[in-house]
Amino acid sequence: MGSVRGIGRRRLLAWGGLTAAAAPLAGTRLGHAEPGKGRIPPDTRPGGVFDRYVAELAAQGGFSGVILLSHRGRTVLSRAYGMADKERGVRNHEGTAFNLSSAGKPFGAVAILQLVQQGKVLLSDTVGTYLTGFAKEIAEQVTVHHLLSGASGLDNPEVDVQRVFQSREEVRAYCEAWARRARQVAAPGTPTDHAGAEVAIPAMIVEAVSGMTYWDYVEENIFRRAGMTGSAFYTRPRWLTDEHIAHPYMRLADGSLVDAVRNLDLSSPDPWTPGKNPGRDFIDPPGDGGFTTAPDLVRFAHALRDGTLLERPYADVLTAPRTPLGPAPGGLASSVTTSFGAYHLPVHITGGQWVYDRAGANPGIAAGWSIYPDTDWVGVMLSNADGLPLGEILQRQEQAIVGPWNS
Template sequence: MDSDSERGIGRRRLLRWGGLAGAGVVAYGVSPATGRPGHAGTYKSQPDRIPPDTRPGGAYDRYIAKLAAEDRFSGVVLLSHRGRTVLSRSYGMADKEKGTRNHEGVAFNLYGGPFLSLSIVQLAQRGEVKLWDTVGTYLTGFAKEIAEQVRIHHLLMGTSGLSFPEHDHQRVFGSEQEQLEYYRQYTRQARLVAAPGAGSNKPGWGAEVAVQIVEAVTGMTFWDYVHEHVFGRCGMTGSAYYTRPQWLADEHIAHSYMKQADGSRVDAVRNLDKGSTHPGLAGQNNARNFVPDGGFVTAPDMVRFAKALYDGTLLDPPWADVYTSVKAPNFRGSPGFSTYGPPAHIVAGQWELSRGGIHPGSCSHWSIYPDTGWVGVILANQDDIPLQEIAGKQRQAITGTSPGGGR
């Protein structure tokens, strides 16, 4: 691995994704190691070329249309190059009862958003936290060994060594305060079962603990902090940590449709007594949270987030390096590398930052290719979406690799 790779996805290089093209430097195909054109990009001989598979009518577009026709996709896909939309497609219903169709401006329940770790790094930039501080520096009520040994760095890396009891997934929260108090008490039941930093994210990384550090330092709920310091700064006007009542009332928020044992799908937010039948989420329903986990985002807003991450809007250049740089091989059993933000992979000679996953009745995947300026977003609002397969097709369209390959 060259010296630039060892540093991770350097801010100096990331800025090339859009900011320098107008100054006569070609962003597509710039070498991350040397700064010279002609090394990193798959289409390095034609820096401005848009791969045909990414265009309307191309292979990726036809693939998504086929899935939708087979009732295997409901949602939005978007491909953007240097901030310009190349492909945007919407299928299915955002709210079947009201007859509202999915469209680019609809917000979907996001899995594994990058906003928590980003918030911590923002606070570190401002000198309000130190990444090597322990949990006990900011929070009380934890066992002594946790308070004194588990550090913020461990929480962000998934190497805290913490184990938590099973959540009460059947509980329906009636207010923000009730939900906040539940999680405050829940995290204090944590046990330290492995040495912090030992190299494994099992059996839990403690996101709820990191959330409470943000709240303790800022005096705001985590949701309010993200609204002001992330969504507000990026111009993500369609995205928010909406409450359950807002989810019911706002027609621009896609309802999540959970598959049931008889093959039918039910609206999660209108059927709090129903749960997922997915093996890893059995009985769960994210709408039981007063503020559902992950928040809600629109596809164009995720493109705005990508741009803001690299143009100084969210973090100063050195701190953007801290957020996106590779820290270690991925401990989660998949190829790639761990960062404080989304996992990083090397695909066809360029970096890919990506994260995906499922909530009951919804799923999401988003990818950022900082060397070439591509962003891919997949947002869906029903179960049984072949998310991994779609992500592979998206990667193939952008990079020219085989689905799931090139890493």
């Protein structure tokens, strides 16, 4: 996780990434009102309040990346600012792929539910049903449901943030060994604080059941199926050479920004990610991250809605409200009081409608996507530089879409 002004990264992501809500992505529930459906709020249009806010932020050096607002599959607002690769003079554009960090975690939940839909996995099964090498209490008591809903009672083993990985195989082996070091620190069903093992273990289950690596499974069964042609789990060599992938610009202690993937010897001083550099990972850990474009995230949202990725009952399971959450941290969407944890994403009610979204941050990386199923809006924010006010951007995006004209 990286520099996010105004909000503690771990607290933001533990809360769920951003604001959120719970209703079936596959469609609006029977009898549920559809506030403002079909209207284009003025603040979402080019030249509107949100557009002007981001443009001013970018002009002040506070934003590098892409924003996109889509309604019923049609782009209402799309803007790109800053450089994808300063060294080669490549600018960010709508087709630039950005790293998602924790905003990619819901792909793992979708993968598990696809296997549930096929009858190959049961949400009530314990970890030991599919995997070996875990402590007895984890193998016999922690279920797939506990892991996906963020209520496993597991802790986070320490991560070697200085290690520079050199292959997919090395990353996979390290992550499996790391997950097996997780300890049971509370009873299953106890909400946890962004426990990484809850993401790594389901990815291991996907691999054990499908016979594919997690990366290959998601690319084939989610990205390709949804038409997300600009999305993949790129390796560091590809990150270095492909001009369509944004480089992460990490802020150092002296205030300067450096290309993290070209400077593996440098580290983030941020207190939430001390010593970290995302370029050291040869590929994102199974269950986490991935690279995608803003239009591809819109495609992902609609592929959930129309049954391409999951049949409707299983899409409902993905976004069903589970653990009640408190108000957003740091004043983010502070008017939201009805929010819940769902499967690897939070869900909430705002302005009389549901919203689901997920955010992620790492040094030089910030990402957030929001789905408004009742009014068929999708909002995307992808960035490749430290220092942006992530929470404020996401809050203003939500205000533009769910303003008083939709109540």
